[in-house]
Amino acid sequence: MPTAPETRSVGIPCGYFDAGTCRSCTWLPLDLPTQLERKQSAVATALAAHVGPGAWEPPHPSRPSGFRNxxxxxxxxxxxxxxxxxxxxxxxxxxxxxxxxxxxxxxxxxxxxxxxxxxxxxxxxxxxxxxxxxxxxxxxxxxxxxxxxxxxxxxxxxxxxxxxxxxxxxxxxxxxxxxxxxxxxxxxxxxxxxxxxxxxxxDHLPMRLPSAALRLGPRSFFQTNTAVAAELYRTATEWATATAPSSLWDLYCGVGGFALHAAVAPARPARVLGIELSPEAIEAARATAAGLGAEAEVRFVAADAATATAEHGRPDVLVVNPPRRGIGAALTTWIEDVAVPHVVYSSCNPTTLARDVAELPSYRVERARLFDMFPHTAHAEVLVHLART
Structure with missing residues (x-):
C-alpha cells in the first residue's frame, strides 16, 4: 500500500497528528476522496491477476470521523x-x-x-x-x-x-x-x-443492525466500523443468495454476522451453518439464532473452520471471513476438491486474499468491492464473489 506524506491533517482535524503525538492514522494528510481513490487503486493492483476492471463495484466509503465503535x-x-x-x-x-x-x-x-x-x-x-x-x-x-x-x-x-x-x-x-x-x-x-x-x-452487548441483532460477548470479534460493517453484511448477503442456494456455510463466523443475515434474507437458503473456533462466539450466535424466528435451519458449530469442513458435506455457497493470514492451503484444496459452486470471501488483507484466490484455479471472480472500514489508514476490507467455472 502507498504511504502518505507526514504533513498536517486534512482528512479530519486532529491536533494529536499535527503535534506529532500520534501518527496511527497515517493517511490524515489526504482528504477522504483521495484516500478512497488511492486505496481502490492499491487493492485493484494487488488483485489485478484475478479481478478484472469490470468486476469492481463502486467502493463503499466511511464517514470521516466518529466512526470507530x-x-x-x-x-x-x-x-x-x-x-x-x-x-x-x-x-x-x-x-x-x-x-x-x-x-x-x-x-x-x-x-x-x-x-x-x-x-x-x-x-x-x-x-x-x-x-x-x-x-x-x-x-x-x-x-x-x-x-x-x-x-x-x-x-x-x-x-x-x-x-x-x-x-x-x-x-x-x-x-x-x-x-x-x-x-x-x-x-x-x-x-x-x-x-x-x-x-x-x-454479560453481552446487543449489536442491532438493520437485518439482525447480534450478541457481542466480551471477547467476541466485531468489525470496528458499524455503518460500514452493515453494508458489508448487506452486500455479502445479496451476493451469496443471488443464486437461490439451498445451503450456505459461514466459516470463521464469529458471532454469526454473515450467517444470521443470510438466514433472514428474502432469498434465504433452507440450511445455514456457521463454524467458528471460539465457543463463546458460537454460544452468542446460537442465542441470536434462537430469537430470530428464522424459517431457515440455522446451526452453529464450535470447531476449527480450516479442518471441520469434511464432516458436514458441501454447501451451495461458502462465505469465509478469515483473520489476516487468510484461509490457507488446506481450505483452498478442500474447496477445489469438493467443487463448491460459489464462494464469497471477505478479507482485511488483499495480499493473502490474492494468494488464496490464486490457489482456486477453477474459480473466477465475478464481483469485487472495497469497503473503507479503516479510514485514514492504508488498511482495506475487500469482498469478492468467486464462481466455479
Missing part, C-alpha cells in the same frame, strides 16, 4: 492522574481521550471513566518498572449507544475495588451496560488475557 486505550500516567491512549517511545502514557475517530458515545465516556479510575485509585501499569495493575481500558459501543467497558488488569490485586465500584460506574457513564475485568499477567505487548470476569448483571 471500539477504543483500545493503554492506561498510563500515575495513580490519581491516569492517561488513556498510547505509550510513547519511553513507555510513558500519552493521553488521547479527544481522538476524533471514536464514536461520540465513546468520546463522552472516556473522560468519565478516566475520572472514575482516578477516584478508585486504580494503579496504572508501569511498563518500565513492571509495577501497577491497570493495563488497558477496552470500550465497545453498540448502534443503540450502549457500552461495554473491559478493564485489563495484571492480577486480582485491585479486582475487588473495581467490582465494588460497578454500580457507580453504571450511574456515571451514560449507556454503560457491560463491565468486565480481564486478567493479563504477562509482561508482554498483549492486549488481553484468557481469563474474563463479568462484573455487571449484563
Amino acid at each position: 471500539k477504543a483500545k486505550l493503554v492506561v498510563g500516567g500515575r495513580r490519581g492522574a491516569v492517561t488513556l491512549g498510547i505509550l510513547d517511545g519511553d513507555g510513558l502514557g500519552v493521553d488521547l481521550r479527544d481522538c476524533p475517530i471514536h464514536d461520540p458515545v465513546i468520546a463522552d465516556a472516556i473522560p468519565r471513566l478516566a475520572a472514575a479510575i482516578d477516584e478508585l485509585g486504580l494503579t496504572p501499569y508501569d511498563v518500565a518498572r513492571r509495577t501497577g495493575e491497570l493495563k488497558h481500558l477496552l470500550l465497545t459501543v453498540s448502534p443503540d449507544g450502549e457500552l461495554m467497558a473491559r478493564f485489563v488488569l495484571r492480577s486480582e490485586g485491585q479486582l475487588r475495588r473495581l467490582e465494588a465500584a460497578v454500580p457507580d460506574l453504571l450511574a456515571a457513564v451514560p449507556g454503560l451496560r457491560v463491565v468486565t475485568a480481564n486478567l493479563q499477567p504477562a509482561h508482554a505487548a498483549i492486549l488481553e488475557g484468557e481469563q474474563e470476569r463479568v462484573l455487571s448483571d449484563a
Whole structure:
C-alpha cells in the first residue's frame, strides 16, 4: 500500500497528528476522496491477476470521523492522574481521550471513566518498572449507544475495588451496560488475557443492525466500523443468495454476522451453518439464532473452520471471513476438491486474499468491492464473489 506524506491533517482535524503525538492514522494528510481513490487503486493492483476492471463495484466509503465503535486505550500516567491512549517511545502514557475517530458515545465516556479510575485509585501499569495493575481500558459501543467497558488488569490485586465500584460506574457513564475485568499477567505487548470476569448483571452487548441483532460477548470479534460493517453484511448477503442456494456455510463466523443475515434474507437458503473456533462466539450466535424466528435451519458449530469442513458435506455457497493470514492451503484444496459452486470471501488483507484466490484455479471472480472500514489508514476490507467455472 502507498504511504502518505507526514504533513498536517486534512482528512479530519486532529491536533494529536499535527503535534506529532500520534501518527496511527497515517493517511490524515489526504482528504477522504483521495484516500478512497488511492486505496481502490492499491487493492485493484494487488488483485489485478484475478479481478478484472469490470468486476469492481463502486467502493463503499466511511464517514470521516466518529466512526470507530471500539477504543483500545493503554492506561498510563500515575495513580490519581491516569492517561488513556498510547505509550510513547519511553513507555510513558500519552493521553488521547479527544481522538476524533471514536464514536461520540465513546468520546463522552472516556473522560468519565478516566475520572472514575482516578477516584478508585486504580494503579496504572508501569511498563518500565513492571509495577501497577491497570493495563488497558477496552470500550465497545453498540448502534443503540450502549457500552461495554473491559478493564485489563495484571492480577486480582485491585479486582475487588473495581467490582465494588460497578454500580457507580453504571450511574456515571451514560449507556454503560457491560463491565468486565480481564486478567493479563504477562509482561508482554498483549492486549488481553484468557481469563474474563463479568462484573455487571449484563454479560453481552446487543449489536442491532438493520437485518439482525447480534450478541457481542466480551471477547467476541466485531468489525470496528458499524455503518460500514452493515453494508458489508448487506452486500455479502445479496451476493451469496443471488443464486437461490439451498445451503450456505459461514466459516470463521464469529458471532454469526454473515450467517444470521443470510438466514433472514428474502432469498434465504433452507440450511445455514456457521463454524467458528471460539465457543463463546458460537454460544452468542446460537442465542441470536434462537430469537430470530428464522424459517431457515440455522446451526452453529464450535470447531476449527480450516479442518471441520469434511464432516458436514458441501454447501451451495461458502462465505469465509478469515483473520489476516487468510484461509490457507488446506481450505483452498478442500474447496477445489469438493467443487463448491460459489464462494464469497471477505478479507482485511488483499495480499493473502490474492494468494488464496490464486490457489482456486477453477474459480473466477465475478464481483469485487472495497469497503473503507479503516479510514485514514492504508488498511482495506475487500469482498469478492468467486464462481466455479
